[in-house]
Amino acid sequence: MPLTREQKLDQLARGDAAFDVVVVGGGITGAGIAREAAGSGLSTLLVEQRDFSWGTSSRSSKMIHGGLRYLGSGHFRLTRDAVRERERLLAEAPGLIDPLRFIMPHYQKQFPGPKLFQLLLRLYDRLAGKPSRQRLSPADTLQWVPGLSTSHLTGASGFTDAVTDDARLVQRVLEEAEADGAICLNYMQAQAVLRNSETNAVTGVHLLDTSTDSQTLEMTVNTPLVINATGAWADQLKQTDSTDTRIRPLRGSHLVVPYSRLPVSCSVSLFHPEDRRPVFAFPWQGTTVLGTTDLDHTESLSREPAINREELDYLLQISSRLFPASAITERDVIATWAGVRPVVTQSPVVTQNKETRKPSKENREHVIWSDNGLISVSGGKLTTFRLIAREVLERGQ
Template sequence: MTNSSRQDALNTLRAADSPFDVVVLGGGITGAGVAREAAGSGLKTLLVEQRDFAWGTSSRSSKMVHGGLRYLGSGHLKLTRDAVRERERLLAEAPGLIDPLRFIMPHFHKQFPGPRLFQLLLRAYDRLAGQQSRLWLSPGETLQWVPGLDSHGLAGASGFTDAVTDDARLVQRIIAEARADGATCLNYVCARKILRDAAGQVTGVELVDTADDGAGSAFRVTANLVINATGAWAQRLRPGAGQGSPIRPLRGSHLVVPFDKLPVACSVSLFHPDDRRPVFAFPWQGRTVLGTTDLDHREDLDHEPSITDAEVSYLLKIAATLFPGQPLGRSDIISTWSGVRPVVSEGNELAPSKENREHVIWQDQGLISVAGGKLTTFRLIAREALDLGRHQLPAQRPAPELRNERQPVLAPCPALPRPPGVSHDLWQRLQGYYGRQLEGLLTAGPLTTIGDSGVTWAELIWAAAHEDVMHLDDLLLRRTRIGLILPRGAEDQLPAIGTHCRKALGWSEPRWHSEVERYLALWQTAYGVPAQPRQGVHP
């Protein structure tokens, strides 16, 4: 959506021409999934996000589309079964966006879990997925898969296959599908209040445009059904939120390091020596990622979450444990990211890593609130919320049916010839990332890459012109990831980015310089390495 079409959509909303069937609050993976299923079911749908699409957890996850082997080990059979089936569905629908990734779990003598127990767990995992991916590697084979791995006491390794994605791009694709079916989706629009009639039934939402730092005036839209998919923020709009199961914000942080400093071609997992939590090193966007931590996030949810010095040390320690011959220090870190998971607490003072990751849905007279859950199962969560809420639509009798379960979430990419000079891997990624929009992207600009990021200038220009970019961090941290994978947030590339993208963004030169200053300050605070130790230790 361009700036002019965004303004047209806002003007239409302010005119209050007709009510919506459903208003979705939250532009992360869950909200996008709800909007996609609602619009695909023929419901008049509005989605609003108070910041940028995928600004919260859905651009800062561990990027895994997986069944959650650890959850199977904890007895969460249904969660794992649903997730592995959704993983297979997404792999089939969007290769290049969701890609298979081999996971290797080394086993060391006299350390839990032993290989026999882990292989039994993998057998159950394969049965749930309906196919076999597990394998056993001898110590020699393990070192072929993972060169440089600590071989002291190595008994072998278990291998299995899950998947990896770009979470923010997945959200963009789902929003594009929702729009293709008629949904109105707007970022930087905040829900200030849920509107109700005298009997307490939901009648709509009061909204405010926050694109200009919240300076816009409030306006109202009418709807009998509101789905609150705001994640860690869900309790702000849910009445009686202090009762029952509370949302426990848990922070997970990651490090991005150069691939040549930690060259892993698969995801390598090990239990951290401090707390026995599983931590991963995995390849992503041509770099290596280390993650994740898991601790209570007690800071203001409206501020950008950021990694602490204690978390940096925690993650560097697992790298030193896995690869003792490849020292990794703070100066090697390209970037960091921290996300806040909206885990629904069981209220019995569990350690963060022991909390249940299953989602919870609350109902209140036309307000459906969703929290918890996994990125992988977004479609199932969306359909469950809509199935509960569709009976709140009094103007429609009988309640509308949801779209056919067999219909794809992500429409197939059109059959286009691969452009000259574009590699097979890049072409598959572009097809997966952009789907039915690929033809337009190919005409946006050069398909040459920006530095060694693997991101093309065409992608940056296309996003600037068509993908709701309100601020520079939208473009460099979520529409593309060059701010995470190039040094210092791609600072050296900013003059060239301005030359290529300023016109498409519609920004004056003073606005561009203001955005650059804002972005670099934000990057240093929330995506860089802490300049000095901050308070807080990992539990």
């Protein structure tokens, strides 16, 4: 029987509560670490300040993918690891992670042409150890994507990645962690990491129960190892003044329109005419989603991230390019969501608070910092959560 919140709090409030490891952050990264830690026999506590997966892990584009675009920019290892994880997740959790067909239409004189794209897909398939690449004629393309703009259409490339429900995935991984003995508590904020004044080694973490405004419940738990898996919030708990790397929060937003207005049965990609970034329209639980943007998120991280006017216009251009006949406008939008990418940057800030490097040029790989019992991790992807967890725990040994 899983423990109730009260039973979990009773265990922590005893005053002598001690764990081998305390994981801070209940997104996919923290959940994955808690599962691997508990599975390897460590007594494990995970705390999340709000709902589990309240952060980026419920606001992603929900793809379990190798990241074809990372391959395009030469990140072979990242792509290889991610496609292998995709295959493993598809086999382990059908129904939670399902295959999704992707179609990249090719138009005359538009980059990337079919030859180059097919070459990339050949490599992608090879890294996955499984072929899914297809080359489609214009007629076949329209069978897959009725309503697609046919002006100068020369055909399409097809391949298969996977899609999930990100928040459910986090929940599933947390349940597996609890089945192995971890205690996972939401509405519990880590306020400070405690250290021995002489050795500077980590001794514990101070927690605040955020489930109620009227009563303040604070407690300290003992542990020699704290893992800061707070994603975009990682700098707040990191304790070190690292000037070489820091979190650059980058927002990505999505639009949701009724499936009846934009019926797509697979994910349809294009390079956005404005900035040549890869964007897509994909089917999601009876709707069609258009995504995403990539820009600096300068608002407070304590508020839910939200789309702005500029992003809305940018995303509407996806449908007007791909499906002009559908004539999708702002009035068709039934919902939006936005998430903040916990991207780790090395670029210094230039004058007037403007970043030097374009958001789309930032590396998406995760980074781990180790500081005498406090390990911080940020960046990375939903897809590679198990690999990130293992790497973090190895650093903690």
